[in-house]
Amino acid sequence: MNIERFELEFWLNPLDDKAKYNFGSSCCKPVTVSEMLDLTGTDQEAFFREIESMSLHYGYFEGMPRLKQAIAGLYTQAVTPEMVLCVHGGTGANSIVCQALCEPGNNVVCILPSYQQHYSIPEALGCEVRIFNCGAGEEYSVDLNKVRAMVDQNTKMICLTNPGNPTGYTFTKAELEELTDMARETGAYIVSDEIYRGLSTEYMYSICDLYEKGIVTSSTSKVFSSAGTRVGWIVTRDLSIKDALMNLRSYNSICEGPINELIAAIILEKKEIFYERNRKIVEEAREILHQWLKGQPHLRLACNSMGPTSYIYYDFDIPAQQFAEDLLARKDVLVCQGGCFQQDKSFRIGYGFGDVEYFKSGLARLGEYLAELEQ
Structure with a gap:
C-alpha cells in the first residue's frame, strides 16, 4: 500500500532518548x-x-x-x-x-x-x-x-x-x-x-x-x-x-x-484512581505552562487543553521542523514539530511526566532559545 510517511512517529521515535528535556511524549506518567x-x-x-x-x-x-x-x-x-x-x-x-x-x-x-x-x-x-x-x-x-x-x-x-x-x-x-x-x-x-x-x-x-x-x-x-x-x-x-x-x-x-x-x-x-492521579499531574504542569506563556509575546496557545499536551503557534519566520531541530540542538529540548500535524510555525508540548522542576527547567531552556531568536 502506498501511504504517506507517518510524520509524528518518524520524528519522535529516533529522538525519544536523545533530549535532556523530552516534551515530546503525550503519555501521563507511566506506572510500574x-x-x-x-x-x-x-x-x-x-x-x-x-x-x-x-x-x-x-x-x-x-x-x-x-x-x-x-x-x-x-x-x-x-x-x-x-x-x-x-x-x-x-x-x-x-x-x-x-x-x-x-x-x-x-x-x-x-x-x-x-x-x-x-x-x-x-x-x-x-x-x-x-x-x-x-x-x-x-x-x-x-x-x-x-x-x-x-x-x-x-x-x-x-x-x-x-x-x-x-x-x-x-x-x-x-x-x-x-x-x-x-x-x-x-x-x-x-x-x-x-x-x-x-x-x-x-x-x-x-x-x-x-x-x-x-x-x-x-x-x-x-x-x-x-x-x-x-x-x-x-x-x-x-x-x-x-x-x-x-x-x-x-x-x-x-x-x-x-x-x-x-x-x-x-x-x-x-x-477513577488513574483519572485523579493524572489529572493532578497535568493540571499542575498546565498551569506552569500558562504562567510561563504570559512572558512569551511570540507564542500563542491554540486553545485550552483537557489532555496532557498543549499546542502552541509562534510568529517567528522559521519553518516548524527547523524550529524544533534547532531547539533540540541548541537547548536539548524536544517538542513535536508542527509538520507532524500538517501545521506550520507551531509545536506540541507534552507535560504528563509528573516532574514539576524538570518541566520548569526545560521551559527556561525553551525561553532562552526564543530570546536568542529575537536578537
Whole structure:
C-alpha cells in the first residue's frame, strides 16, 4: 500500500532518548507493575498466582470478558460489553476501523489538526479526504457549519480526536450532538479517537454515548499510564459492522495477550484512581505552562487543553521542523514539530511526566532559545 510517511512517529521515535528535556511524549506518567498493584489495591500474591496459571495459548478473540466489562464501564449505559472489541493499541484500533470502512468512491471528512492515521490511511485506501483545518486562521476554532458543508451522501465517516491530539480541544456535548445530526442525515459514521478522554472533573461525553453509528477508538496508553500493555479497543453500538471489524482484526493481530489484558482490566476497573492521579499531574504542569506563556509575546496557545499536551503557534519566520531541530540542538529540548500535524510555525508540548522542576527547567531552556531568536 502506498501511504504517506507517518510524520509524528518518524520524528519522535529516533529522538525519544536523545533530549535532556523530552516534551515530546503525550503519555501521563507511566506506572510500574508494582505501582499499578499498589494504586489499585490488588493483592500481589493473588495477581502473580493468576498469571502463573495462565495458558500461553491464544487469548480471547474479542477480548477478555473482564476487560470488556471494564471498558464498557468507561461510558454511559448505552454501551455494553457486546459492543467492545479489544485490539492491539490505539493505533491498531484506528487502522482496523479505517480498513473496515474505507473504499474508493467514499469520502472522509477529517477535522485537523489530528492524528495522521485518520487521514492518511483513508487516502491510501482510495477515499477522497476532505480536511477542515482548525488551525488555518488567526484563532483556533471548530466551525461546524464548514464541517457540515463538507458532508454529503458519499461521506463514509467524519473523523476527529476528542480531546484533540495535539491541541487537547474537547468537544462539548452540544457540539457532539451537532456532529451527530449532520452524520445521521447521510448515514455517515463518526470515528472519534478518545485516547485522551477522562481528565476532566466532569463526565466527558463520548460519541458512542450519543450516536448509534459512533465509533470510539482508544487504549490504556495515555491517561491510564500503561502504553506498554498495547491494549486498545473499538467501541460501537452498530453491531452490523462487527464482523468486518473482527475480520480486519484477524488479519491484524488475531487476539491480544491475556497477561496484558488482565493488567488493563485491573487498571480500568479502578479508572477513577488513574483519572485523579493524572489529572493532578497535568493540571499542575498546565498551569506552569500558562504562567510561563504570559512572558512569551511570540507564542500563542491554540486553545485550552483537557489532555496532557498543549499546542502552541509562534510568529517567528522559521519553518516548524527547523524550529524544533534547532531547539533540540541548541537547548536539548524536544517538542513535536508542527509538520507532524500538517501545521506550520507551531509545536506540541507534552507535560504528563509528573516532574514539576524538570518541566520548569526545560521551559527556561525553551525561553532562552526564543530570546536568542529575537536578537
